Amino acid sequence: MAKINYVTLDNKKITLEGNSGSLMKLAKDNGVKGIDGECGGVCSCATCHVHVNPEHMDKAGEASEFEKDLLELNDHSNEYSRLCCQIQISDDLDGIELKVAERD
Amino acid sequence: MGAKNSHLNSCVIIGANQAGVSIAFALREKGWKGDITLFDMDPELPYYRPPLSKSVLIGSESLGDHALKPIHLYKKENITLKLGHKVTSIDRISKQIFLDNGSFYKYDILVLAMGGRPIIPNIPGLKNSESIFTIRTSRDTIAIRNTLDKSEKRRALIIGAGYIGLETAASLIKLKANVTVLEKEERVLSRVTAPHLSNFYEFLHKRNGVEIFTNKEVIEVRSNSSDKEVICSDGSSYFADLIIVGIGIHANKELAEETGLEVKNGVVVNDEARTIDKNVFAIGDCAFQYHSFYRRYVRLESIQNANDQAEIAASVICKQEVSNHSIPWFWSDQYDVKLQIIGLSEGANDIIIRQENNNKKKFSIWYFQDNKLLAVQAVNDMKAYVIGTKFIKENTPLDKSKLRDPDVELKPTNLKFM
Numbered sequence: 001m002a003k004i005n006y007v008t009l010d011n012k013k014i015t016l017e018g019n020s021g022s023l024m025k026l027a028k029d030n031g032v033k034g035i036d037g038e039c040g041g042v043c044s045c046a047t048c049h050v051h052v053n054p055e056h057m058d059k060a061g062e063a064s065e066f067e068k069d070l071l072e073l074n075d076h077s078n079e080y081s082r083l084c085c086q087i088q089i090s091d092d093l094d095g096i097e098l099k100v101a102e103r104d
Numbered sequence: 105m106g107a108k109n110s111h112l113n114s115c116v117i118i119g120a121n122q123a124g125v126s127i128a129f130a131l132r133e134k135g136w137k138g139d140i141t142l143f144d145m146d147p148e149l150p151y152y153r154p155p156l157s158k159s160v161l162i163g164s165e166s167l168g169d170h171a172l173k174p175i176h177l178y179k180k181e182n183i184t185l186k187l188g189h190k191v192t193s194i195d196r197i198s199k200q201i202f203l204d205n206g207s208f209y210k211y212d213i214l215v216l217a218m219g220g221r222p223i224i225p226n227i228p229g230l231k232n233s234e235s236i237f238t239i240r241t242s243r244d245t246i247a248i249r250n251t252l253d254k255s256e257k258r259r260a261l262i263i264g265a266g267y268i269g270l271e272t273a274a275s276l277i278k279l280k281a282n283v284t285v286l287e288k289e290e291r292v293l294s295r296v297t298a299p300h301l302s303n304f305y306e307f308l309h310k311r312n313g314v315e316i317f318t319n320k321e322v323i324e325v326r327s328n329s330s331d332k333e334v335i336c337s338d339g340s341s342y343f344a345d346l347i348i349v350g351i352g353i354h355a356n357k358e359l360a361e362e363t364g365l366e367v368k369n370g371v372v373v374n375d376e377a378r379t380i381d382k383n384v385f386a387i388g389d390c391a392f393q394y395h396s397f398y399r400r401y402v403r404l405e406s407i408q409n410a411n412d413q414a415e416i417a418a419s420v421i422c423k424q425e426v427s428n429h430s431i432p433w434f435w436s437d438q439y440d441v442k443l444q445i446i447g448l449s450e451g452a453n454d455i456i457i458r459q460e461n462n463n464k465k466k467f468s469i470w471y472f473q474d475n476k477l478l479a480v481q482a483v484n485d486m487k488a489y490v491i492g493t494k495f496i497k498e499n500t501p502l503d504k505s506k507l508r509d510p511d512v513e514l515k516p517t518n519l520k521f522m
């Protein structure tokens with residue numbers, strides 16, 4: 001069980017608990033605004049873009065080349081950017097904070 | 105009731121899938137305070153269709169993983185789902201819709217999000233025969249799996265080599281089926297892509313064990329107790345235990361037509377997703393829309409288009425600022441190959457193929473109308489996809505000779521026309 005903190009664009013903090021599945025799915029199932037997951041989590045759309053709290057970057061792990069490339073030219077991307085469909089929930093994520101990124 | 109639409113009480117949406125569900129939630133987000141009622145003849149909680157030919161067919165994910173929204177969110181947003189009900193007619197004068205069980209509902213705003221239904225050609229023996237499937241609903245996918253599992257020889261024959269046909273072929277191979285694909289045209293994906301990509305996919309499927317035959321027009325299907333025989337116009341014939349027809353969809357536009365709305369290839373709407381009736385909108389696969397980016401009418405079949413139009417129509421209905429159409433994008437996953445498409449390639453008169461060094465499976469096809477970039481199809485090449493997106497969006501000229509040269513790294517600054 002991991003506690004995941006999402007911060008929406010209007011600065012609302014939503015804390016959810018999850019066991020498995022991706023961070024995108026958890027957000028969608030709970031109506032976190034701004035996480036749309038249009039491609040269903042296959043790293044094709046970037047509608048699940050978040051900024052990970054800088055202190056929690058190591059929890060999130062390394063992004064694949066594909067994911068990095070998809071974010072490279074995104075106007076709202078920075079060094080803390082991740083596509084949250086590419087992060088699977090595990091206990092290691094407990095306490096992670098993710099800010100929903102603005103859409104291009 | 106919202107301040108700006110306080111005289112409006114009821115929004116009725118026909119079709120509760122990608123477009124319908126999207127607009128229901130978008131309306132709430134944009135402040136619609138009246139009733140929202142979604143009708144669908146499919147009894148399942150609305151689900152996401154793309155995995156039906158991919159992960160759900162393979163069985164690596166379940167349908168439950170792909171509900172569009174969990175039921176509690178409909179309750180939370182006060183959106184009423186009426187599932188298992190078919191809408192049979194619309195009366196635009198009394199502003200009512202009628203259901204197959206005789207009941208009717210009044211609307212102030214009506215949204216047509218009726219999608220499409222698979223085309224089954226009029227071939228003797230094809231209609232109303234057992235073990236012949238299309239892939240549009242979760243029931244279809246489940247039925248295909250069950251039939252395959254019951255058949256000893258596991259022979260699946262797919263008519264039509266479009267995206268859905270080929271994705272289905274790739275998934276069935278993973279299920280250890282013996283897969284044959286018959287395509288009427290001279291190459292696979294002929295409606296949507298350049299020959300280079302067709303050849304690539306044909307080879308990919310053959311290498312994975314699919315038998316693909318092109319220039320095959322099916323003229324008859326004969327069924328007997330043990331198998332089915334599919335006969336082509338050139339006299340060849342193929343045997344199968346199950347047949348899947350994947351040759352495209354017809355837009356569900358009849359309800360609109362019967363109530364006097366303009367229909368062509370789909371329900372005709374302007375760039376605000378509105379029909380000729382100011383209270384009636386059409387979105388998603390059923391809509392033939394004026395696209396503000398391409399400045400022409402198009403009917404698109406994609407998740408992105410359904411969501412985009414839902415967003416536009418919701419803004420119009422809630423009298424909020426309306427964003428422009430996005431550039432269409434689409435993807436297709438087959439085996440370990442990821443295809444991503446940005447833009448529409450129709451009208452291209454110059455095509456550039458960029459093959460990356462050292463990786464045969466990584467390339468991109470760039471479609472131009474003179475010097476204007478229209479579309480990019482990228483195979484295992486995310487960089488090409490995002491750079492193509494940027495160039496199309498900004499309409500910046502591109503140096504074609506550099507684009508063609510794999511020794512010039514794929515970077516916007518390298519490709520700009522100086």
Ligand SMILES: Cc1cc2nc3c(=O)[nH]c(=O)nc-3n(C[C@H](O)[C@H](O)[C@H](O)COP(=O)(O)OP(=O)(O)OC[C@H]3O[C@@H](n4cnc5c(N)ncnc54)[C@H](O)[C@@H]3O)c2cc1C
Nearest residue numbers: 119121122123144145153154191218219388389405406407
């Ligand atoms: C197997 C498969 C794979 C796909 N893969 C991809 C992909 O990888 N990427 C992509 O972008 N797109 C993909 N698509 C296309 C995508 O799913 C569609 O574009 C999308 O579903 C369109 O949404 P829609 O709401 O407009 O129409 P639909 O999804 O067709 O929904 C319309 C709904 O209206 C209901 N309806 C119609 N008439 C009535 C009536 N009279 N009364 C009650 N209900 C009615 C229908 O039951 C249906 O549920 C795929 C589609 C399929 C079938």
Ligand code: FES
Nearest residue numbers: 037039045046085
């Ligand atoms: S859901 Fe599409 S990239 Fe994450």
